Amino acid sequence: TEATIKIHVAGQRFIATAEGNGPVNALDRALRIGIGRFYPHLADIELTDYKVRVLDEKKGTGAVTRVLIVSDDGVKDWGTVGVSENIIEASWEALVDSIHYGLSHPREDGPDPADDAPQPD
Known part of the structure; x- marks a missing residue:
């Protein structure tokens, strides 16, 4: 893909x-x-789990999807959620939030947080 x-x-x-x-x-x-x-600290961040849940299966392809992403940086882990009728949009939302969180809360032994976090177009 x-x-x-x-x-x-x-x-x-x-x-x-x-x-x-x-x-x-x-x-x-x-x-x-x-x-x-x-963001050199990005190399420390790894997506460790990805889960999808369809919230209203009766709506078929129009159903809202919730995506949960769990990431870690070798010291701590965290989860983020994306919700959309489009599974790719929900996944992107959860992924960007995960990366943003990881960069905003670096490892204790890592670099200082970035002032201007990335923004999707």
Whole structure:
């Protein structure tokens, strides 16, 4: 699977494309390509669990989906949630929130938090 993202970092716009083992892995890789040089601590953050729950199955393809992502940085772990009728949007929301949290709360032995966290386009 291939994903392309557009993101603003430090006042600059970047487009990054990556391939992955499924859409969420491809989005994760593209995000890391797009912002990794600005946030070295990103290399410490790893997605460790990904869960999907359809909230109203009776609505079929219009059902709201909740995605839970668990990440860790080798010291602590945290979870983030994305909710949307579109599973990719819900996954992206949870992924970006996870990365933002990890960069805003670095490991005790890591670098200082970034002032300007990445913003999706």
